[in-house]
Amino acid sequence: xxxxxxxxxxxxxxxxxxxxxxxxxxxxxxxxxxxxxxxxxxxxxxxxxxxxxxxxxxxxxxxxxxxxxxxxxxxxxxxxxxxxxxxxxxxxxxxxxxxxxxxxxxxxxxxxxxxxxxxxxxxxxxxxxxxxxxxxxxxxxxxxxxxxxxxxxxxxxxxxxxxxxxxxxxxxxxxxxxxxxxxxxxxxxxxxxxxxxxxxxxxxxxxxxxxxxxxxxxxxxxxxxxxxxxxxxxxxxxxxxxxxxxxxxxxxxxxxxxxxxxxxxxxxxxxxxxxxxxxxxxxxxxxxxxxxxxxxxxxxxxxxxxx
Amino acid sequence: xxxxxxxxxxxxxxxxxxxxxxxxxxxxxxxxxxxxxxxxxxxxxxxxxxxxxxxxxxxxxxxxxxxxxxxxxxxxxxxxxxxxxxxxxxxxxxxxxxxxxxxxxxxxxxxxxxxxxxxxxxxxxxxxxxxxxxxxxxxxxxxxxxxxxxxxxxxxxxxxxxxxxxxxxxxxxxxxxxxxxxxxxxxxxxxxxxxxxxxxxxxxxxxxxxxxxxxxxxxxxxxxxxxxxxxxxxxxxxxxxxxxxxxxxxxxxxxxxxxxx
Numbered sequence: 001x002x003x004x005x006x007x008x009x010x011x012x013x014x015x016x017x018x019x020x021x022x023x024x025x026x027x028x029x030x031x032x033x034x035x036x037x038x039x040x041x042x043x044x045x046x047x048x049x050x051x052x053x054x055x056x057x058x059x060x061x062x063x064x065x066x067x068x069x070x071x072x073x074x075x076x077x078x079x080x081x082x083x084x085x086x087x088x089x090x091x092x093x094x095x096x097x098x099x100x101x102x103x104x105x106x107x108x109x110x111x112x113x114x115x116x117x118x119x120x121x122x123x124x125x126x127x128x129x130x131x132x133x134x135x136x137x138x139x140x141x142x143x144x145x146x147x148x149x150x151x152x153x154x155x156x157x158x159x160x161x162x163x164x165x166x167x168x169x170x171x172x173x174x175x176x177x178x179x180x181x182x183x184x185x186x187x188x189x190x191x192x193x194x195x196x197x198x199x200x201x202x203x204x205x206x207x208x209x210x211x212x213x214x215x216x217x218x219x220x221x222x223x224x225x226x227x228x229x230x231x232x233x234x235x236x237x238x239x240x241x242x243x244x245x246x247x248x249x250x251x252x253x254x255x256x257x258x259x260x261x262x263x264x265x266x267x268x269x270x271x272x273x274x275x276x277x278x279x280x281x282x283x284x285x286x287x288x289x290x291x292x293x294x295x296x297x298x299x300x301x302x303x304x305x306x307x
Numbered sequence: 308x309x310x311x312x313x314x315x316x317x318x319x320x321x322x323x324x325x326x327x328x329x330x331x332x333x334x335x336x337x338x339x340x341x342x343x344x345x346x347x348x349x350x351x352x353x354x355x356x357x358x359x360x361x362x363x364x365x366x367x368x369x370x371x372x373x374x375x376x377x378x379x380x381x382x383x384x385x386x387x388x389x390x391x392x393x394x395x396x397x398x399x400x401x402x403x404x405x406x407x408x409x410x411x412x413x414x415x416x417x418x419x420x421x422x423x424x425x426x427x428x429x430x431x432x433x434x435x436x437x438x439x440x441x442x443x444x445x446x447x448x449x450x451x452x453x454x455x456x457x458x459x460x461x462x463x464x465x466x467x468x469x470x471x472x473x474x475x476x477x478x479x480x481x482x483x484x485x486x487x488x489x490x491x492x493x494x495x496x497x498x499x500x501x502x503x504x505x506x507x508x509x510x511x512x513x514x515x516x517x518x519x520x521x522x523x524x525x526x527x528x529x530x531x532x533x534x535x536x537x538x539x540x541x542x543x544x545x546x547x548x549x550x551x552x553x554x555x556x557x558x559x560x561x562x563x564x565x566x567x568x
Contacts, residue, residue: 030368030398031384055367055398056444079441081382086441093439103439105429107447108367109402116399128406129448132477132489134429144490153490182389183368184397238386247381298390 005174006227010277013198013226014041018164020048025115025165026061027054028190031081032183032240033168034060035200037233040271040280043067053162055111055186058237059253062086063271065101066263072102074141074160076111082250087257097260105135110142110157112186117159118193124156131155165194167219168234170241171209172201176224179216181300182240188218196225202242204229213303230277235284235292243292318522320549322503323567325521326459327353327557328549329501330414333457337361338411339404341449344383346459347414349557349566356556365410367445369396379561402445405452408492413453415446417460419471422535423485423513424478424497426450426458427471443475450476451491455498462502468534479513486513504529506546507537519544 008016018024024042027034039060042050049071052061056077064070066088079086092101106114109129117125124143130136131153136144141158167187172178176199180187191197199219204227210217236246257263274280281289323346330350334340342351342364351364352375364372366383371394376387389395404410417426418440428446431438450456456478460466478497479485486496500507500515508518516538517529522545530537549557561567 029384031382032368032389075442077441077444084441085438089441090439094437105442107443108398108445109405109448112398112402128490128492129402129451131451131491132474132480132486133443133447133451134474135443135447182386182395183370183384184395185368186398188397189399238384240386240389244386245382245384 006176006221006224007174007204008226008228010037010041010200010228010230013228014038014045017196017198017225018042018047020050022047022163023051023053025053025162025190025194027057028165028167028185028187029180029183030056030185031058031245032238033180033234034058034237035166035168035233036060036235036237037230037277037280038166038198038200038228039064040274042069043267043271053160055108056081059086059250062088062257063267065089065092066098066257067267067271068098070101071099072104074104074106074111076106076108078103080250080254082247083254088263091260104139104141106139107135110135110155112189113157114141114160115186115189115193117157118161119189122159124158126154127157128154160193162190162194164196164198165190166198166200167191168200168239169219170201170239171203171205172199172227173205173207173210173221174227175207176219176221176227177207177210177217178219178221178224179210179213180218181216184218191219191223197223198226198228199224200228200230200233202231202233202239212305215303232281232289233277241294241297243294246288246292318548320554321564321567324549324554324557325546326501326503327567328553329506329546330457330459331357331553333412333455333499334359334362335411339363339365339409341365341401341405341410341413341445341453342383343414343416344380345416345566348380349560350414352560353553353556357552363393365401365404367398367401369398369400370394371396371401375560379565402448405448408452408454408494410453412455412457412498413449415449415456415458415476417446417458417466417476419466419468420458420460420500421468421471421478422515422537423480423482424456424458424500424509424515425471425474425480426476426478427473429475430473432472446476450478450497452495454494456496457498458500460500460502462504462529462532464532464534467502467532479509482513483511504532510538514538516540517543519546521546522548
């Protein structure tokens with residue numbers, strides 16, 4: 001482990017490591033641990049021409065598209081998991097509002113394979129998934145080929161190497177050695193496929209805490225460029241053991257972004273005029289925050305690493 | 308309320324409850340099930356609590372579960388779905404099981420389904436305008452690789468169409484032999500379409516036919532709400548209504564009828 005701390009504020013981490021034009025992996029753990037705080041900072045710092053990568057995206061992708069930060073999205077599902085469609089996504093695809101958006105449609109499996117190929121350092125991985133579908137016809141990163149070892153057709157899923165993966169985690173040490181548990185999705189491959197990782201942690205702990213349970217260390221610190229301590233940074237998505245999912249927030253977002261002018265109000269209120277996560281948290285109100293708190297802890301049994 | 312809806316209401320259960328019960332019966336004891344959200348999730352739990360206690364549920368986020376969660380779920384990533392899970396792995400772990408052919412049945416919803424069971428969740432066509440929908444998620448993977456696929460959707464003429472405008476998730480393509488030509492696994496493909504009016508199944512030629520109508524629904528009503536000339540089984544059945552036990556379990560799991568209004 002290096003001795004140097006990688007702790008940065010969210011503002012500095014985004015400023016230093018995510019320039020306009022980057023390919024950014026977000027939402028690797030699907031409905032859990034979506035790095036909303038990081039996404040909002042991308043909007044505040046007016047990033048442009050981002051390529052967003054993720055399996056299902058939920059409303060963070062929708063917000064970034066609505067704010068004009070995105071020129072391309074590579075995903076299996078783009079919308080609002082609670083309500084279905086994402087209105088900003090629809091406006092961008094159907095009417096180029098606020099700007100033209102290129103969509104590269106994947107399935108969940110082919111997205112996971114693209115990142116796994118990136119993590120393994122190979123140019124592609126084979127699968128049967130998407131054979132016969134129109135995804136195959138329209139996504140140039142899915143190519144049919146004849147198996148060299150059996151008499152059959154397969155799809156070659158081209159490797160993806162995002163410039164940055166932003167991963168929200170339960171706990172990390174200051175060097176970025178991070179514990180994640182619960183919903184893993186494509187987080188482990190995502191961290192390895194990406195050229196850089198930004199870890200956003202609920203808690204910063206001593207290296208000895210991380211080393212006490214190395215099976216849970218899903219991101220080794222040497223892959224990590226920056227560590228941001230941002231408790232609550234995944235709201236309204238849940239973090240197992242820290243807070244629940246704010247279902248109402250997703251439903252409200254759906255209602256409050258149907259019309260373009262309403263989305264602009266939403267964005268101003270929750271992102272643009274909000275200076276940082278502390279400010280956002282205040283706006284949310286203590287009542288709402290308390291309701292999301294863990295009601296009953298459920299600790300796992302300790303694993304004995306002794307010898 | 309349509310005629311069919313009032314018929315059902317008089318019988319003491321909702322459309323959604325009937326669909327959940329019908330979906331639950333597609334799951335056999337000991338099967339590995341790709342669950343998904345909404346009605347299929349309830350169907351999986353009902354199956355486990357009634358006729359299929361050994362069924363195992365898989366979720367795309369990597370979760371594998373054998374017991375119902377302590378609280379109603381709104382998404383598969385809700386904390387109650389992770390607590391008490393048998394395994395919380397990676398997405399590739401569950402997708403690998405699917406590709407190996409180990410997943411017996413997968414449930415899917417759709418904006419559109421056609422006569423050969425192809426699904427579209429990418430582009431909608433409302434009032435002649437193209438509407439971008441969220442896309443595949445894991446639906447294409449399940450449709451390609453699960454041994455059986457069961458589709459649930461509301462029975463509307465525009466949604467049960469002759470040919471889908473976009474094949475997000477392949478069914479039997481253009482009919483018999485198509486899946487093999489595409490290179491899809493031999494033991495895979497659509498098994499049933501459960502709608503608000505009845506249950507469709509598939510002939511050897513890959514085309515859907517009406518296998519059962521729900522209680523109080525006429526064949527004419529089904530045909531009038533289907534966008535192609537739907538074949539009807541020689542021995543057309545009436546869908547069995549949910550049993551008292553199935554309803555009891557469903558209402559215990561979803562007491563406020565969030566999913567089963």
